[in-house]
Amino acid sequence: MTELLTFMMGEYAAEIPVDRYYAKNHMWAQSSEAGFRFGFGAYAVRLLQDVYFLDWSLDAPTVLKQGQMMGSIESKKAESDLFAPMAGRLTQFNERLMEDPSGINVDKYGAGWLFEIENETISDAPMAGLLDPQQYLEHLGDVWEVTQRTIKGQVNG
Amino acid sequence: MGKRIAVVISQGQSQNPKKRQLEEDLVTKLMFEAGLDVTVIPHLYDLKPDGTGILALRGIKGDFVICSWLYDRAARWILDRAGVEGHEGTSLLESSADEDEEFEEELGEDDKDRVIESRDLPARKIYCLDLRSHDSVRPYVDEIQRIAKEATVSTVDLMGWIQGSPTENQLQQYLNEPATESGVQTEQAQTPGSPDQNESQVVRVEEQSGRRWYPVIDYSRCTNCMECIDFCLFGVYGVDKVDTILVEQPDNCRKGCPACSRVCPENAIIFPQHKTPAIAGAADLAASLKIDLSKLFGAPEEGKSAVDMAVLERDEQLQLAGRDVVGDSVGLAKNAEGDAAQPKDKLDNLLDELDSFDL
Numbered sequence: 223m224t225e226l227l228t229f230m231m232g233e234y235a236a237e238i239p240v241d242r243y244y245a246k247n248h249m250w251a252q253s254s255e256a257g258f259r260f261g262f263g264a265y266a267v268r269l270l271q272d273v274y275f276l277d278w279s280l281d282a283p284t285v286l287k288q289g290q291m292m293g294s295i296e297s298k299k300a301e302s303d304l305f306a307p308m309a310g311r312l313t314q315f316n317e318r319l320m321e322d323p324s325g326i327n328v329d330k331y332g333a334g335w336l337f338e339i340e341n342e343t344i345s346d347a348p349m350a351g352l353l354d355p356q357q358y359l360e361h362l363g364d365v366w367e368v369t370q371r372t373i374k375g376q377v378n379g
Numbered sequence: 380m381g382k383r384i385a386v387v388i389s390q391g392q393s394q395n396p397k398k399r400q401l402e403e404d405l406v407t408k409l410m411f412e413a414g415l416d417v418t419v420i421p422h423l424y425d426l427k428p429d430g431t432g433i434l435a436l437r438g439i440k441g442d443f444v445i446c447s448w449l450y451d452r453a454a455r456w457i458l459d460r461a462g463v464e465g466h467e468g469t470s471l472l473e474s475s476a477d478e479d480e481e482f483e484e485e486l487g488e489d490d491k492d493r494v495i496e497s498r499d500l501p502a503r504k505i506y507c508l509d510l511r512s513h514d515s516v517r518p519y520v521d522e523i524q525r526i527a528k529e530a531t532v533s534t535v536d537l538m539g540w541i542q543g544s545p546t547e548n549q550l551q552q553y554l555n556e557p558a559t560e561s562g563v564q565t566e567q568a569q570t571p572g573s574p575d576q577n578e579s580q581v582v583r584v585e586e587q588s589g590r591r592w593y594p595v596i597d598y599s600r601c602t603n604c605m606e607c608i609d610f611c612l613f614g615v616y617g618v619d620k621v622d623t624i625l626v627e628q629p630d631n632c633r634k635g636c637p638a639c640s641r642v643c644p645e646n647a648i649i650f651p652q653h654k655t656p657a658i659a660g661a662a663d664l665a666a667s668l669k670i671d672l673s674k675l676f677g678a679p680e681e682g683k684s685a686v687d688m689a690v691l692e693r694d695e696q697l698q699l700a701g702r703d704v705v706g707d708s709v710g711l712a713k714n715a716e717g718d719a720a721q722p723k724d725k726l727d728n729l730l731d732e733l734d735s736f737d738l
Contacts (some may be wrong), residue, residue: 245431246674247675247677248676258506266453266676267617268670269675270672274393274394274395274396274398275392275393275394275395277392277590277652278636279592279634279635280634280635284699285698285699289677289679291635291678293635296393296395298395298670299670300670300671301670301671301672302671302672302673302675302676302677302678303676304676305676305677305679306679307677322394323394324380324394338646344676365675368675369675372670372672374693
């Protein structure tokens with residue numbers, strides 16, 4: 223395994239491999255031939271826990287705007303809509319997850335990837351608005367408070 | 380022949396082990412109830428038109444109960460769209476969705492003509508139970524027993540064709556399905572071979588189908604106003620021989636787009652898989668029990684009107700289909716006329732002020 227950074231979510235250490243980039247919506251991004259492959263990072267998977275259901279509201283290939291709604295996810299603990307981490311051409315979804323979305327839990331940084339987005343006009347990660355591991359670690363420090371409040375607020379409310 | 384009643388269990392799309400367990404527990408319990416014919420089908424909404432699952436459902440002639448992971452309104456009108464018609468059976472299953480009836484009554488109080496009043500439905504009842512109402516099987520079994528007692532009409536033996544009396548059409552359809560893709564398995568509760576009439580039978584219909592996306596119309600709400608056919612630019616809607624609106628080409632629908640349901644003045648258009656309960660067929664806005672992480676995962680701030688959202692969603696789909704966007708210039712004529720008669724609101728005044736500037 224490659225080098226790791228860790229972010230402490232309470233007792234839990236979320237591992238952040240340094241061989242890739244991160245989107246603010248807690249997806250990782252790894253360069254592929256013409257763009258990026260995305261998946262859920264440890265922070266997101268920890269919040270979700272066991273994933274039961276994944277549904278895309280789009281068919282690949284298609285053109286995405288940054289922040290566009292793409293689908294939804296349901297897990298043991300939570301549910302969420304899913305949004306495009308960058309603009310570009312969505313080339314494929316990970317079909318293996320459609321039958322069994324628990325691949326996200328089993329191998330989030332590998333076989334449990336979500337989808338790939340190409341964008342010829344974006345040549346590097348910073349252009350795509352992606353963060354490097356150190357920047358992402360700082361981002362997590364900024365949002366951890368809000369995350370806890372969101373969860374507590376909904377559980378109590 | 381005794382009075383048998385059919386019970387259909389529509390499996391969920393989710394791999395949630397609790398959901399799977401509930402389905403199987405229910406099947407097991409029902410197998411040992413006398414006089415029930417249990418059919419297990421894949422997720423009702425995803426069944427292929429004229430596939431094995433739909434044919435099995437059309438083969439049910441009398442009253443029946445369907446348990447699905449769908450709002451009862453959604454299940455009922457999906458069935459209706461698939462040609463499985465009947466009157467609404469009133470379920471006494473207590474759940475968070477119980478305001479349904481009150482709401483329906485409220486709707487019924489006005490003097491608008493609903494399409495359902497002009498339709499000739501077969502004299503049988505369909506009871507739709509939402510599997511999300513309870514975590515344990517007991518309430519479902521109790522309710523199914525109650526319904527079975529209530530059902531006075533003698534039902535035709537469910538799926539008689541599997542045991543040797545198929546219609547030509549059913550037989551062909553069944554034989555033509557590749558064995559690996561779909562199939563029907565029969566389980567007997569007790570001694571196989573010579574099934575007793577009192578024994579329950581479980582039929583499992585398998586069908587390999589991808590996820591589908593299309594609207595279904597609740598004709599108990601629909602007034603045939605044609606707003607949807609005017610608004611949708613993808614040819615989903617059509618009219619039947621007597622000019623009643625129908626979902627003519629469901630698979631022309633654009634995946635994820637619920638725009639027509641937002642412009643429907645009667646909230647009669649259901650997208651059973653949409654995340655918003657009101658669009659998915661809930662009569663009330665039952666709160667979800669799970670934590671919504673959408674805001675953390677990048678959801679934009681809300682605050683648009685239903686029509687604004689519908690216009691945006693439609694433009695998005697037009698763009699995806701490589702067509703020109705139309706904004707609010709198409710299909711909203713009736714709304715616009717209505718607006719003209721209204722007194723001006725703050726926004727109108729603001730726009731008037733803007734117009735008066737010499738820019």
